[in-house]
Amino acid sequence: MPALSPTMEEGTLSKWLVSEGDNIKAGDIIAEIETDKATMEIEAVDEGILSKILVPGGSQNVSVNSVIAHLTNNIEDSNNQTQEKKNNISPEDNNVTYKPSQNENDFANYSEPQKTENFISVREALRDAIAEEMRKDDRVFLMGEEVAEYQGAYKVSQGLLDEFGSKRVIDTPITEHGFAGIGVGAAFRGLKPIVEFMTFNFAMQAIDHIVNSAAKTLYMSGGSVSVPIVFRGPNGAASRVAAQHSQNYASWYSQIPGLKVVAPYSASDAKGLLKSSILDPNPIVFLENELLYGEKFSIQEDKETYIPIGKAKKIVEGNDVTIIAYSISVKFAIEAADYLLQNHGVNCEVIDLRTLSPLDEETVLDSLKKTNRVVVVEEGWSICGIASEISALIMERGFDDLDAPVIRVTGKNVPMPYAANLEKLALPCVDEIVKAVKAVSYI
Amino acid sequence: MVDISKGLSVKNNNKLDYYYFMQLIRRFEEKAGQMYGMGLIGGFCHLYIGQEAVVVGAQSAISQDDAVITLYRDHGHMLVAGVHPKYVMAELAGKASGCSKGKGGSMHMFAKDKNFYGGHGIVGASTTLGTGIAFANKYLSNDQVTLAYFGDGSANQGQVHESYNMAALWSLPVIYIIENNQYAMGTSVSRSTKQKQLFKRGEAFGIPGSKVDGMSVLDVKKAIQKAVKHVKSGKGPYIIEAMTYRYRGHSMSDPAKYRSREEVKKIRSDSDPIQSFSDYLIDNKLTSEGELKDIDKEIKKIIADAALFAEESSEPESEELYKDILIEV
DSSP: OOOOSTTOSEEEEEEESSOTTOEEOTTOEEEEEEOSSOEEEEEEOSOEEEEEESSOTTEEEEETTOOOEEEESSHHHHHSOOOBOOOOOOTTOSSEEEEEOOOGGGGTTOOOOOOGGGEEEHHHHHHHHHHHHHHHOTTEEEEETTSSTTOOTTSTTTTHHHHHOTTTEEEOOSOHHHHHHHHHHHHHTTOEEEEEOSSTTGGGGGHHIIIIIIITHHHHTTTOOOOOOEEEEEOSOOSSOOGGGOOOOHHHHHTSTTOEEEOOOSHHHHHHHHHHHHHOSSOEEEEEOGGGTTOEEEOOTTOOOOOOTTOOEEEEOOSSEEEEEOTTHHHHHHHHHHHHHHHHOOOEEEEEOOEEETTOHHHHHHHHHHHSOEEEEEEEESTTOHHHHHHHHHHHHHGGGOSSOOEEEEEOSSOOOSSHHHHHHHSOOHHHHHHHHHHHTTO | OOOTTTOOOTTOOOHHHHHHHHHHHHHHHHHHHHHHHTTSSOSOOOOOTTOHHHHHHHHTTSOTTSEEEEOSOOHHHHHHHTOOHHHHHHHHTTOTTSTTTTSSOTTOOOBGGGTEEEEOOSTTHHHHHHHHHHHHHHHTTOOOOEEEEEETTGGGSHHHHHHHHHHHHTTOOEEEEEEEOSEETTEEGGGTOSOOOGGGGGGGGTOOEEEEETTOHHHHHHHHHHHHHHIIIIIOOEEEEEEOOOSSOSSTTOOOTTSOHHHHHHHHHHHOHHHHHHHHHHHTTSSOHHHHHHHHHHHHHHHHHHHHHHHHSOOOOGGGGGSSSSOOO
16 A cells, blocks of 8 residues: 555555456556545556455555555466565655546545544544535635645545535635735625635745735724635644645744634634634634644534634643643643553643634633643744743743743754654654653652 | 715716816825925825826726725825825824824725725735735626736736736736836836836736826826726736836935936926826816816815814824724624
8 A cells, every 4th residue: 555645644445447367567557545635546667467456445444555466577476476566655666656636526426524423534624614604605715726626735625616616616826925915805805715725834925915914904904994814724744744844833923913823623623713713804824734634533513613713722621730732732732641640640731722813811821820830832943932922921920820930842943854753853742741741740 | 176085986077077186196295295394294105296197097997886906105096086185194194083093104095985905015915915806806796897006116026927827817807007107116117127018028927908108197097998898898807007207206215316306307397297187178178277276276275174184183092002903703
């Protein structure tokens, strides 16, 4: 099973396009594989005879690197010594190449995601939020690179073109500064744009319109021109995409008066907060996380919930230490809290900020009053970060409640390295949170 | 005779109205320059003197439903949209009675109720934002046109070309008006680009365009009317390059070392848009010198009153500092 995207761990072998015994030539399309991002056709580079299919078509959750078939060089070989087809195929390998499917019908059979046991992925939650708000208000439209015909670079907008048509689900050229500005102009005129950045790394090209045109116009116009717009997309580190594609922009946008900044962790928060963001009359920067797209969370079905912007959420109740986090860092905070309870009897309270601007200062300070110890976790850099802001807030408004200095567990202040071991070192991890909690607890 | 609160539109058939608004802008700007010198106006203040025919000609070619957006040389655009000079002057003076409550200043003025969308301080931004307004109008199927003004300086910005590309791709109802006053701050067009025919850059994107004498209000009006017809027929965007000239510096703090006094003097005497238009009106017996003098007198009073209004208005209350940052939900 080839790895076909940086974040793919398993995939669905949708169907074989060849049968056992077929003579395969280099370039033949042999199978269709559905990854976490798209459905792709796999081409053979080696030639030979497909002697045995080990993983039948329709198999789900096939792990990357597992053997899916045997390919032999000639008929004589096929009976005795079989040459195992190389399986750890990546796009760079010469053995098998891949290409995104050009077939428009790939998604024709798309149906509502299976919500077994009321579990839903963050990706589906975001899509559902957009679809629900688009059904309610004709002024809402989605614009960005590959949002329509490609069904979303990360599949978030899957199925939306079919339902809403090309007038409201709009593919743009690769022109971030341009389409961000067009989105803001459309919002001036009364539409409610959702502008998707393939990732927020590319929004740096557009940041002038986010900051100067979207955030400041209400103020500069004395309240007469509002900008109801959502800028959304994945933010922060993905996996092995190195420095230019792995930056957390949370503190950049949170510094701007006139912007609201949302960064959810769970699927239900992603959905409820995106719905609120689309409804909100202000410009919103909605920071998603690529690694969370595929994570499933329980969600209350058939219930439309608007989660208020500006409210943090207590994920784990505890009395000893408060761990504050947002986005993917919440996951590590929960794991650390669990470990500390099991192994050290330390009862941590985990707070998911959910919104970074405006910050829910009261929830932070209330928890501090109870625990008197705080660790802040942030995937982004420590310098001038959200964790730094929380630390300053606590010093200014909660100094008397502190029994230990606040500790920040953050991304290291380096450009994101490519090498797997270095990337791991650059990011905050559970172990570092555990150590920080122990330090503020003096254990 | 002219209701300045209605501004200009294609309904203004009386050519005297064009004279009226050009003169209104000039006297307004002269007064603003004077008040700047007296310390009553601060910061950056970009005067429109010399370019009046462009905005007056263009505005009188569109209807009141059509949208307009520009950059920071925007006082004239506010006036022709029908915002009373006293609110514009009060904004320049940073007063609570200003059109942005004193929080925007010279470069950031808006009149959404009159379809004027600012007033933007970042060179080039009006093209993308204007293209977005046009996008919305097409989305809403409302037949409205957007005029997106920018200068020869903006023409070299990347986002202008990004706008051209998408406006053409999606056939958006937008007219790009390049107010080519020949100097981007202190850099002349010939020192900024090899292709000095700025409207021709549209060709690369499939956008037609033309050049017009921006010192002739009637020529500008005619050119914009032609562009409006093109855009309204669904053929997509159009570019008008209006050749004009600003008499004053880029802003009030411009030492103007990049051009000679003689150059400015020559244009003022040979091709001033107001002088040449008043000559035209008189030569064609459309008015008399007496009538023009009456208009001048009326405008002088309006501007004097506006200056007084601005001076006497109070500064914004301290509480205003924290208002209008976000809309309360």
